[in-house]
Amino acid sequence: MEKRELQIFRKYLERRSLKLTAERKALFDELFSRHEHVEADELLVRLRSKHKKISRATIYRTLELMVDSGIVGRLRIGEAGYRYERLRAGDHHDHLICDQCGKVIEFFEPQIESLQDEVAARHGFVLLSHTHQMRGICRSCRPRAKSGASGGASGAGASASASFEAAPARPVPIASRSRE
Amino acid sequence: MEKRELQIFRKYLERRSLKLTAERKALFDELFSRHEHVEADELLVRLRSKHKKISRATIYRTLELMVDSGIVGRLRIGEAGYRYERLRAGDHHDHLICDQCGKVIEFFEPQIESLQDEVAARHGFVLLSHTHQMRGICRSCRPRAKSGASGGASGAGASASASFEAAPARPVPIASRSRE
DNA sequence: ACCGCAACTGAGACGCAGTCGCAATCGCTG
DNA sequence: CAGCGATTGCGACTGCGTCTCAGTTGCGGT
Numbered sequence: 001m002e003k004r005e006l007q008i009f010r011k012y013l014e015r016r017s018l019k020l021t022a023e024r025k026a027l028f029d030e031l032f033s034r035h036e037h038v039e040a041d042e043l044l045v046r047l048r049s050k051h052k053k054i055s056r057a058t059i060y061r062t063l064e065l066m067v068d069s070g071i072v073g074r075l076r077i078g079e080a081g082y083r084y085e086r087l088r089a090g091d092h093h094d095h096l097i098c099d100q101c102g103k104v105i106e107f108f109e110p111q112i113e114s115l116q117d118e119v120a121a122r123h124g125f126v127l128l129s130h131t132h133q134m135r136g137i138c139r140s141c142r143p144r145a146k147s148g149a150s151g152g153a154s155g156a157g158a159s160a161s162a163s164f165e166a167a168p169a170r171p172v173p174i175a176s177r178s179r180e
Numbered sequence: 181m182e183k184r185e186l187q188i189f190r191k192y193l194e195r196r197s198l199k200l201t202a203e204r205k206a207l208f209d210e211l212f213s214r215h216e217h218v219e220a221d222e223l224l225v226r227l228r229s230k231h232k233k234i235s236r237a238t239i240y241r242t243l244e245l246m247v248d249s250g251i252v253g254r255l256r257i258g259e260a261g262y263r264y265e266r267l268r269a270g271d272h273h274d275h276l277i278c279d280q281c282g283k284v285i286e287f288f289e290p291q292i293e294s295l296q297d298e299v300a301a302r303h304g305f306v307l308l309s310h311t312h313q314m315r316g317i318c319r320s321c322r323p324r325a326k327s328g329a330s331g332g333a334s335g336a337g338a339s340a341s342a343s344f345e346a347a348p349a350r351p352v353p354i355a356s357r358s359r360e
Numbered sequence: 361a362c363c364g365c366a367a368c369t370g371a372g373a374c375g376c377a378g379t380c381g382c383a384a385t386c387g388c389t390g
Numbered sequence: 391c392a393g394c395g396a397t398t399g400c401g402a403c404t405g406c407g408t409c410t411c412a413g414t415t416g417c418g419g420t
Contacts, residue, residue: 019387021397040377055399060378076256080407081377096303105303112295116314119289123276124319131313134296139304199416201368220407235370240407260378261406 003032004089005071012069026052027062037075037083037104077104077133094132100141183212184269185251192249206232207242217255217263217284257284257313274312280321 006028010020030043044059063084066072075083077097093106112132120127186208193200210223224239243264246252255263257277273286292312300307 017396019396021386023398053399056377057379057400058398061397096300096305098305099308105305107299107303109295109299112292112299115289115292115295119287119292120276120314120316123285123287124322125276125278125285125314125316126322127314127316128279129315131311131315133312134300134305134307134310136300136305136307136309142304142306197367199367201415203369221405233370236406237371237408238369241368 005032005086008089009066009069009071013065018065023052023054023058024062024065026050026054027059028066031066031072031084032086035086037077037085039081039083043084078102094134096134096136098138098141099135100137103138105138185212185266188269189246189249189251193245198245203232203234203238204242204245206230206234207239208246211246211252211264212266215266217257217265219261219263223264258282274314276314276316278318278321279315280317283318285318 009028013020013024026047027043030046031038040059040063041056043063044054044056047054047059063072063074067074067084071087071089073085073087075085075095077083077095093108094112096105096107097103098105116130117127189208190200193204206227207223210226211218220239220243221236223243224234224236227234227239243252243254247254247264251267251269253265253267255265255275257263257275273288274292276285276287277283278285296310297307
């Protein structure tokens with residue numbers, strides 16, 4: 001049976017009289033073949049190594065369609081640029097990232113979700129989406145962890161700590177939650 | 181009396197035998213003159229309009245020092261690039277952003293903070309920092325709000341919704357909390 | 361005073377990630 | 391099989407930040 005997300009994407013395209021071309025399908029297959037958080041250029045390289053001819057622009061254009069259709073999430077994890085992840089329908093999660101090895105763990109904490117609604121309401125906001133990333137050192141990196149981001153204000157170590165940036169994700173359409 | 185953050189910055193520089201030059205001081209003053217979330221180029225423009233001669237490179241270099249020293253926070257709010265905000269010593273907050281007017285509200289919710297620790301622990305992580313952004317429509321934009329990010333999977337409107345990105349912030353050294 | 365040197369700075373080149381313009385193609389539809 | 395909107399690849403381009411480099415500053419030591 002065809003993947004549910006492919007159906008959704010197909011429908012999304014149809015509604016706008018856009019086509020599910022070979023390039024779009026190839027990108028879909030690549031992205032949905034495994035669960036990960038991948039960069040656009042990585043997808044380009046992979047597809048090309050599979051002898052699919054596709055341009056960078058098309059990758060970006062297609063990813064945008066997928067993000068808009070809701071089947072793909074766009075994140076900012078670390079440094080520059082975006083990463084993309086497939087989303088299973090109705091899914092929602094936030095991210096826990098290891099600063100050392102880059103591993104990404106997904107988590108979902110209902111209590112946090114509802115506290116968010118509360119906070120938003122308290123400020124008169126209608127919540128549409130959110131981004132929540134926690135960064136730290138994972139279990140397997142723990143032993144040899146040492147450096148880490150220089151702490152607050154007071155004394156830090158000696159060597160200049162590389163300033164490692166962090167950044168979150170594209171909104172999770174809150175619809176799925178609130179419209180329950 | 182001299183601003184506490186300036187003292188911190190001064191000390192940070194001294195420790196590394198760096199200097200508090202006129203340019204650095206000017207940038208500090210600009211950034212700490214009011215509370216906001218500003219872009220690097222905006223700071224450049226402002227300083228120049230005040231007849232201070234300063235180059236783009238210096239702005240960036242100095243902002244990095246400030247971020248490292250802990251007196252300034254670096255965020256990703258919307259689209260590309262970073263925004264900088266002054267941090268009062270020991271302060272911590274997350275952000276609530278209006279997708280319509282761009283207004284940024286800071287919030288702090290102790291319960292969320294501790295739930296985060298719990299989640300991290302559950303996954304064997306040592307938390308170092310986090311980023312938490314909520315996006316929506318603020319009270320004053322509410323009445324005429326309509327468009328918004330296309331919802332999940334199913335039917336969206338007609339016009340192509342501009343894909344508005346979001347992205348969070350530089351870690352808040354968790355030290356201040358856990359080391360309490 | 362003067363030297364020496366490390367720290368600073370401005371200007372512009374550079375790099376990366378993503379976007380755009382455009383002409384060539386594709387693939388329905390009538 | 392002509393018409394036409396959708397699609398694509400290519401390469402130019404942009405925005406934002408970083409790097410290089412040569413010239414300047416300013417403090418410490420003598």
